[in-house]
Amino acid sequence: MPVLDLNSVILSSIGLTFMLVLVLLVFGAYQQRALVMRWVWGMLLIGLGLSIYFIPDVFALRAQHELYVSIAFSAICLGLSVYVNGIRMLRGYRIYRYLSLLVLTTLLACNAILLNMHAPLRVILLSNFLVMSWVFAYGSRSLMGFGKDFISHVFWLCCSLFSAMTLMLLFMMFEVALIDAELLKDFQHWSAHAYMIATIVMVLIAVTCLLLLVMNVRTQAGLQAIATLDGLTGVLNRRGLQDAANRMQAVSQRIKLPMGMLIVDLDYFKKVNDVYGHLVGDAVLKVCAGTIHSALRGGDVIGRYGGEEFCILLPNTGEHESAVLAERIRKTIETTPVNIAGIESLDVSTRAIKCTVSVGAVSSETVGYQIDSLFAAADHNLYQAKQAGRNRIASNAHRLQASDEAKPVKRNASVIVSQ
Numbered sequence: 277m278p279v280l281d282l283n284s285v286i287l288s289s290i291g292l293t294f295m296l297v298l299v300l301l302v303f304g305a306y307q308q309r310a311l312v313m314r315w316v317w318g319m320l321l322i323g324l325g326l327s328i329y330f331i332p333d334v335f336a337l338r339a340q341h342e343l344y345v346s347i348a349f350s351a352i353c354l355g356l357s358v359y360v361n362g363i364r365m366l367r368g369y370r371i372y373r374y375l376s377l378l379v380l381t382t383l384l385a386c387n388a389i390l391l392n393m394h395a396p397l398r399v400i401l402l403s404n405f406l407v408m409s410w411v412f413a414y415g416s417r418s419l420m421g422f423g424k425d426f427i428s429h430v431f432w433l434c435c436s437l438f439s440a441m442t443l444m445l446l447f448m449m450f451e452v453a454l455i456d457a458e459l460l461k462d463f464q465h466w467s468a469h470a471y472m473i474a475t476i477v478m479v480l481i482a483v484t485c486l487l488l489l490v491m492n493v494r495t496q497a498g499l500q501a502i503a504t505l506d507g508l509t510g511v512l513n514r515r516g517l518q519d520a521a522n523r524m525q526a527v528s529q530r531i532k533l534p535m536g537m538l539i540v541d542l543d544y545f546k547k548v549n550d551v552y553g554h555l556v557g558d559a560v561l562k563v564c565a566g567t568i569h570s571a572l573r574g575g576d577v578i579g580r581y582g583g584e585e586f587c588i589l590l591p592n593t594g595e596h597e598s599a600v601l602a603e604r605i606r607k608t609i610e611t612t613p614v615n616i617a618g619i620e621s622l623d624v625s626t627r628a629i630k631c632t633v634s635v636g637a638v639s640s641e642t643v644g645y646q647i648d649s650l651f652a653a654a655d656h657n658l659y660q661a662k663q664a665g666r667n668r669i670a671s672n673a674h675r676l677q678a679s680d681e682a683k684p685v686k687r688n689a690s691v692i693v694s695q
């Protein structure tokens with residue numbers, strides 16, 4: 277009676293493949309591809325090693341058992357080292373690029389010598405487990421964090437030796453059950469499902485890693501939001517805006533499409549604070565950010581540039597279109613009074629405040645793609661608009677070639693052009 281039935285192997289392989297696909301799909305969705313691929317390769321190598329381990333039993337190649345076991349453990353340890361680097365990546369530690377190479381060469385050299393000396397299977401297993409415990413040590417240290425003192429080093433070494441020894445004991449029991457099945461009949465049933473047990477262990481590892489990854493992604497998303505969003509208005513802060521501007525500039529320049537920029541500044545905002553207080557001032561800023569946002573197109577990016585100043589990045593937008601959009605924003609703000617009636621502890625009879633904005637518009641068509649040049653030119657135009665009396669826009673549209681000027685630009689009393 278075969279100790280290991282092929283059904284278990286096939287069933288477990290299907291389970292393993294299913295798990296890998298699941299891991300790929302779920303982890304891949306978070307775009308941490310480098311990390312995901314490390315774990316997938318790690319698992320594949322471990323799965324391959326486990327498969328090779330059972331080849332002699334399935335195909336009755338007992339004479340070559342030592343050879344298969346040493347190849348199997350080389351693959352398992354290599355898989356573990358790739359896996360450990362994935363854990364290090366997740367924890368934000370530096371990756372040991374040569375860890376896998378070191379593990380593989382150590383094991384190959386060690387196994388080649390032992391096979392050449394016709395060492396018994398137990399010795400081959402023991403040497404492989406020592407290397408495995410070393411990889412485990414790296415893994416547990418990377419997972420749990422680093423203690424730099426002597427006690428921590430000893431602790432991690434003991435922990436990994438214990439885990440490796442537990443595994444070794446497990447495999448020894450497999451060995452006993454496989455080699456002398458008649459003596460240890462009780463083990464046969466369990467041994468026949470050894471591959472299944474190994475698969476379950478791998479599923480547990482995958483689930484643990486999945487949880488770690490989800491936690492990591494959530495923490496990163498939270499930190500990213502804190503770092504790049506403005507707490508009051510919810511739009512990008514200056515840092516987020518700078519990142520977005522750099523990205524948009526790189527893409528626009530590569531595909532040779534114009535990029536526009538607007539700086540929108542609330543007029544006489546100091547008065548709002550002085551008359552109604554900072555609480556109302558804050559509410560007005562928040563509502564105005566929302567109003568400006570609602571006037572934008574999909575793909576446009578808004579950020580808070582300064583106190584009552586917003587910057588808007590416009591992909592695929594030339595000078596004329598920037599001016600048109602600036603005018604639309606100006607008009608929307610002018611015609612949308614900010615309702616302050618609902619603001620708590622406000623002792624004023626005013627129910628809505630009428631706000632206006634001045635806008636400086638510019639695009640890469642007249643000043644190039646450099647973000648600093650765009651900021652400077654938009655700021656200059658904003659200054660022009662303020663100087664001309666506020667509640668208006670200023671742009672460089674007139675600087676374009678005569679042929680370009682034929683394009684429709686909506687000009688009215690509130691639109692001026694920069695000198």
Ligand SMILES: Nc1nc2c(ncn2[C@@H]2O[C@H](COP(=O)(O)OP(=O)(O)OP(=O)(O)O)[C@@H](O)[C@H]2O)c(=O)[nH]1
Nearest residue numbers: 541542543544545546547549554555557558583584
């Ligand atoms: N409530 C509130 N006020 C802010 C905030 N950030 C900046 N401010 C205020 O915005 C006002 C800006 O004043 P100014 O720079 O003189 O500009 P302005 O009164 O809008 O005048 P112009 O821009 O020249 O039309 C200051 O009173 C700041 O205290 C904020 O987050 N909340």
